[in-house]
Amino acid sequence: MSSAHRARAQARDPDNRLWWRAHRIRLEPEALRDAMLMTADALDLRPMESSVWYLGDQATAVGDNKNRRRTNFPCRSVYLPVIRNDLPELFDVFDFANPHATTGLRPDTMVAPQGLFLLNDESVMQAARQTAQHVLASETTDEQRLNYLFARMYNQPCSAADQQQLLAFLRDIAGQAKTSDNPDPQLTAWSLVCQALFAASRFQILD
Template identity: 30%
Template sequence: MIVTSATYQQTSIVSAELITRDPRNRLLARQSRIRLEAEAIRDSSIQSAGVLSTKIGGRGVYPPQPAGIYVLTQQKKAWPESQGNDRFRRGMYIFFWRSSPYPLMPTFDAPEASVTCTRRSRSNTPLQALTLANDRSFFEFAQLLAEKILQSDATSDTDRIRLAMQRTLARNPTPFEQTRLQAFVDAQKTWYAKNPQHAKTVAPDFLPANWELSDAAAWTALSRVLLNLDEFITRE
């Protein structure tokens, strides 16, 4: 009931008058702008791609993680990479080694498991943007989002861009954003058409018969951009 209330769904944009009258937001006349927690960032990306598993309970899961995580630990630990729906379960079910946690978690300020934590602090570091742009899991989420776009009933790039924005940011693009995103997609199509060897590594596995590989790779690139936006990982 809280998240569906009018109070919770307010914008964090504030007027000068309101700042003067209620600087600490005691009256709850606006939302508080905060970056999502580590688990919620991953869950939001999976949900945007349309593959989030809502299964409740069960064993911990092992999503993809970079190689070499356990090189500096006392002993090598097993990380049997999950497949199927388990690969896309919510972040709260990720198996947690105290000495070497899943890298996404500490990057986005998840607490250590070896000490008591009463409050999560939030940081803002370049590594966070690099993780969203280059992490294996987020790259896979971008490919799956591109699949959704390719499989949709949209008949034009304009509609496909609008769909991508709706799935990631829950809104339609402004005219300026529409123009910039269209220019980006066009540039990516041109580049991947000239570099098909790279398009093969980027394009999603699903490719409709009427689509060129370069086109599919371009939509994966657009998906990566949207999933890496500050607006995507921030509760406005």
């Protein structure tokens, strides 16, 4: 079902009681993480043998874990370890189910710490850098690269307004990077673009 707006249907059924359009759905933290890895061409779809083998008894013991759980596996999020008192940071910030109790319905929030996480977390920056490396190797012009990114991330072409803003941003960041000791100003600029697109609501919401 499409979520596209139709003026006639909106006028007759503004509350969507007859389900003439789909509701927008926000990605759960597992899907958000998988989407970033998939965009970066870094997601390993094969199931892992074990993601808790290194924890020993700490995987099930009560109390503080001496060994921190790891989340740097490139597998799908469903295979990551869920240690009750040591959730992965992305899960903790983006409304993962409470591991201490039965959860019939997850909370659905959109708060400032989530945006800060997408702008500052090392795993997000790494995915953005890998995406930038991929797009720089795949396309030849900046316009083609932006269209490729929007198709891959948002399943839509880059609009003229978005393209104008992002091209200006690229020129500005690349110019700043050239004045520093940055060995690859182009990669730095495109990494920031990819990270900004990850942090946008269009990436986090299935429309």
